[in-house]
Amino acid sequence: MEAAPDEDDIVAALRGMGLAGPQEAVALTPLSGGVSCDVLLAAWDGRRVVVKRALPKLRVEADWRAPAERSQAEVAWIEFAAALQAGWVPRVLGQDRARHLFAMDYLDYPVWKARLAEGHVDALFAAEVGRALARIHASSARRVDLARAFANDAQFHALRIEPYLLHTAAANPDVGAAIRVLADGVAASRIALMHGDVSPKNILCGTEGPVFLDAECACYGDPAFDLAFCLNHLLLKAAWHPADAKALLTAFRALKNAYLAGAAWEPRAELERRTAGLLSALLLARVDGKSPVEYLTDAASKDFVRAHAKSFFVRPPATLDELSGPYFASAMAR
Numbered sequence: 529m530e531a532a533p534d535e536d537d538i539v540a541a542l543r544g545m546g547l548a549g550p551q552e553a554v555a556l557t558p559l560s561g562g563v564s565c566d567v568l569l570a571a572w573d574g575r576r577v578v579v580k581r582a583l584p585k586l587r588v589e590a591d592w593r594a595p596a597e598r599s600q601a602e603v604a605w606i607e608f609a610a611a612l613q614a615g616w617v618p619r620v621l622g623q624d625r626a627r628h629l630f631a632m633d634y635l636d637y638p639v640w641k642a643r644l645a646e647g648h649v650d651a652l653f654a655a656e657v658g659r660a661l662a663r664i665h666a667s668s669a670r671r672v673d674l675a676r677a678f679a680n681d682a683q684f685h686a687l688r689i690e691p692y693l694l695h696t697a698a699a700n701p702d703v704g705a706a707i708r709v710l711a712d713g714v715a716a717s718r719i720a721l722m723h724g725d726v727s728p729k730n731i732l733c734g735t736e737g738p739v740f741l742d743a744e745c746a747c748y749g750d751p752a753f754d755l756a757f758c759l760n761h762l763l764l765k766a767a768w769h770p771a772d773a774k775a776l777l778t779a780f781r782a783l784k785n786a787y788l789a790g791a792a793w794e795p796r797a798e799l800e801r802r803t804a805g806l807l808s809a810l811l812l813a814r815v816d817g818k819s820p821v822e823y824l825t826d827a828a829s830k831d832f833v834r835a836h837a838k839s840f841f842v843r844p845p846a847t848l849d850e851l852s853g854p855y856f857a858s859a860m861a862r
């Protein structure tokens with residue numbers, strides 16, 4: 529475990545950014561999450577602000593490091609999304625590059641993960657997530673300026689390719705070669721701007737639709753990675769709560785269809801095939817990678833996920849329906 533955040537330093541940063549006055553007493557409360565960062569709610573004089581500071585070593589059991597400069601990538605991604613639709617992200621209030629932190633509006637909304645865990649599976653919301661994600665990818669596709677601004681390949685490798693794909697490949701020699709091909713494909717892609725962590729725990733259910741958080745892995749690359757990363761959580765939730773599998777399938781289709789409807793930057797069949805491949809690997813990664821989902825604890829659920837993920841390497845699905853149909857049908861039958 530890292531040491532507790534240096535509160536005096538955070539308060540000094542808030543004053544330095546011109547947010548808190550020199551005399552104001554600032555109360556800091558850690559927010560949930562915080563695997564890779566200190567995320568704190570700062571309150572003073574009726575104001576509530578979130579401060580996010582990147583840590584050089586992530587709080588997971590495995591040794592997993594990444595440069596703290598990723599804080600700047602996160603702010604840049606938020607600003608890109610805000611220019612498309614302000615409500616899709618929290619407003620950035622200030623940045624302290626030397627301290628690797630930034631401040632943003634505190635938004636008092638539930639995270640999508642919590643809603644899904646309660647069995648509240650809203651397909652309309654899932655469609656909004658898909659639509660927003662496609663718009664962000666479409667607006668960033670084939671943009672040389674963004675490819676240069678978000679050439680964060682080393683960070684993406686450290687935070688995504690190695691822990692999710694290569695670690696999983698090493699743990700599963702039977703499908704390792706196929707996963708390494710997928711990893712190489714993502715690393716070589718320069719198609720659109722990836723958020724890099726589109727997970728329900730990083731999406732707030734706002735009154736006007738989804739709000740995306742946690743873009744510290746943002747990198748120019750393969751939009752299929754984001755789509756697969758997000759859809760994966762709907763598969764995993766069905767292994768966790770089979771009673772919700774039918775609703776999760778509806779949400780999966782709604783998200784996927786809304787996304788594909790907005791994806792015109794490349795042939796959809798190719799995009800979908802790549803997404804299905806990455807989804808197979810990421811599904812396996814969430815039981816055998818460096819960051820397994822914490823809620824699949826029993827061996828039967830892990831085996832269920834592992835067996836399905838591996839079956840997709842034996843007969844690679846060309847479409848997301850080909851992948852999700854048999855998976856959710858088996859989840860419903862559990």
Ligand SMILES: Nc1ncnc2c1ncn2[C@@H]1O[C@H](COP(=O)(O)OP(=O)(O)OP(=O)(O)O)[C@@H](O)[C@H]1O
Binds near residue numbers: 564566578580634637
């Ligand atoms: N602007 C915000 N408004 C409200 N809640 C927020 C805000 N930013 C972060 N949070 C809360 O704090 C949690 C952690 O934030 P974030 O995901 O950005 O940090 P992280 O350290 O990268 O976390 P993790 O590695 O666990 O995903 C979020 O899941 C959310 O619950």
Ligand SMILES: [Mg+2]
Binds near residue numbers: 561562729730742
């Ligand atoms: Mg997060």
